[in-house]
Amino acid sequence: MIDFLDVCERAETGPLMTERDFELKVFIPKLRDVVKEYGIQYDSETPVPADDAAADSVYEASVDFLARVGVYCQDTNRVIQFTEHEIRDAVGSAPGECLTGEGKDASVFRVRQPDDERPARCHVNWGTVHSSQEMAIDIMAANVAHPEAQAISISSVTNTVRGMRVKAGSPLEMYAGIRAVRVARDACRRAGRPGLPLMNLVPAAAAAVTTIGASAAQFGARPTDGWIIGIISENKIDYGALNKVAYLLNWGANIGSQGAPSLGGYCGGAPGTAIVNTAYFLMGLVAMKANYHLCFPIHFQHGCCSTRDVLWLVSTSSQAGSRNVPIPVIWLGYMAAGVNTKMYFYEAAAYLLAATTSGADAVKMPTPAKGVKVDASTPMETRFGIEMVKAASRLNRQQANDLVIKLLEKYESQIPNAPEGDRYQDCYAVETGKPGESYLRLYDEVKADLNAIGIPFD
């Protein structure tokens, strides 16, 4: 099996080409070839397919695709190539689980299967921004207080340090990165969950030096947390990512590769994006030595993960991965609508049904308002997500498909002009951390709606 230094060597010795040529002459045509050769087709009438053979074809296509295309290193302008044998070897050697957290909050993050009756692992909170540190702590503490929460994505806290806007790669990013770890650990302690793993370290860290700097033990980070290293879309990597891998391997910390293929970008439509999303699990194993993966395939135009074609590719690549690639994956969905809107809950229900019944190992509670609005998240979305994960684990793919179609009818046409919704302070009492009457009422109405279409809540 190739090791990480082999990857580093290939980054210096692989075929030399411009990034433009890699995109236009390698990535696009070879992906098109693979889609055609393996006969991968999108079926808009079946957003949650239940065809194991089709899922396995997507996996086989993804192995072939990665072997044909490789990974482009932006710093050396060379393509890191892997043989099909090396990719399959990495799959065969993967442990299929990841040890996370400490003390009574320690847990094993394991892979699931399609139609698995075990609930997906509940991954709470969002890497989003708040207007104050106190609000960030209040929301994180409320989210991790749920006993079902087994891991957390920590908040970026605020987007300023002493009034100065945090800027990528600057010293302010280092301050913000360290603050994010300290604040999140404090929030977990306050909720009685000091050992809970922080799985998105370090949020909003563009520079490798920020990730490495914020990992020092005195700030509260541990190797049993999870460290995210982003794949650059599509199929690219740089020295920054490789430096993070080198550091984390030496430390022995959990490495999470992160992939966000864009449906409508270089991947083309849903079939190509499903193949690339699955190939990113493989890329995590073979190129980044990851022991878990986080993904959020996203629609290029709408910036969300709840469109019909994205749901199909989430379901398809989740099945392809969970049946064939033993790496635990966290599925993250960005919703078009925001807090305190019915549309958010319909989107979130559709996403969680598609992912959970398709074998998602962990699901992050869906992010409201595309994750771009300040203060646009509350503990209510976490409560809903946890209830939905439990309900979804009682269903199979066929049942989920029928429900997702009904849900799409409720929100699909509104995606281009989705309501951005409220902020935390608009629908919660900030002093007490309790939801307001109107949000509670809307929540009850949504639950009743969803119960009526057949979602089996407790």
Added chain:
Amino acid sequence: MQKNEILENLKNAVVEGDDGKAREGARQALEANIDPLEAMQMGLTKGTDVVGGRFERGESYLPELIMAGEAFKAAMEILNPEIKRQQKDVADVGTVVITTVKGDLHSIGKNIVATVLETNGFNVVDVGVDQGALQIIEAAEKANADAIGLSALMSTTMPGQKEVIDALVELNLRDKYRVVVGGGPVTQEWADEIGADGYGRDAVAAVGLLTKLLNP
């Protein structure tokens, strides 16, 4: 071959993203003494309209757009010398320098906007990703650009958009360029706050915005 058939072939070559067919169609147009500007406007541009419409409706994606753009360029390599020889003017809709700002390596959104702008007749100078304010301004000066498009996909790289505008003000160049911003976390409020001339939520909106700003 009839004129209409040649123009239809040019249109189809762009729609199919076939640069070979596009070159062949351009040669046939010149051999048939078709006005090269007419070949462009009534053949090639009709093709980009079809592809652009499909893209806007979510029926085709970036690869089809790029291939259409490449076919358009291939045909124009043959038509352009004749257009120049006949001293005809191609309508100039503007030159746009486009980039993703410092610290940000995301390229797809920026590339989609660049491709859609090109297929709508803009002269696009793509200076890549991770570019600092002075590098971007230098590129705009060199290209004699009319506008600068700035993409940022992370909340921590959005300040890079402000830095470009601040630098333009400091260098007394602000009035020379229209500056438009976009990217996942970017909003109209942010564009207003930093003094940008506009915000485009997606590629199609960006084209509409720049067309309006540069050709009022």
